[in-house]
Amino acid sequence: MIQLKNKKALTLLRIAALIVTLTSIYIFAPWQFALYYFYPLPANVQAQTQEAIEQGIDGIIVYIHKQGQQPEYFANGWHNRKHKIPAYPNALFKIGSIRKLYDAAALTKLAAIGRIDIDKTLADYLPSLIGRIENADKITLRMMVKHKSGIPNYTDTDNFDWSITYPDPTR
CATH class of the missing domain: 1.20.5 (Single alpha-helices involved in coiled-coils or other helix-helix interfaces)
Structure with a gap:
């Protein structure tokens, strides 16, 4: 029982x-x-940019460069919604920290194939930075990718202006 x-x-x-x-x-x-993931993919890149806009992104630019072909640009949405400026191929956007991922991946690939040495300094690769960036001769690429260089975020300075727009070369 x-x-x-x-x-x-x-x-x-x-x-x-x-x-x-x-x-x-x-x-x-x-x-x-x-x-x-079960929905069909958009028919082309322009349709994908439109889908991104419909999902709430203010503006998007896609750059595609296939070897042996001219680069293609796709832009959709707003560069500046407030001022009704549409997105254009060479517009600058605040992309936040996501760029760091791409920078680190590119640096890793270049180091893996021996094109760069991540333990060399900024001054080794960009001598023009000597005197313009403090300690450029001591800051290594490894420090940069780890965000331990000591260089302040220039977009946080009082004189940095995100509202600057550059002319659209496609117009």
């Missing part, structure tokens, strides 16, 4: 756990994002 009760209790616990698990998955899982 005692074993029979334990088996029933174990079965009831398993059923309860299954119900709780399935309910949690149904209620808390981000289904809209999971199902997104």
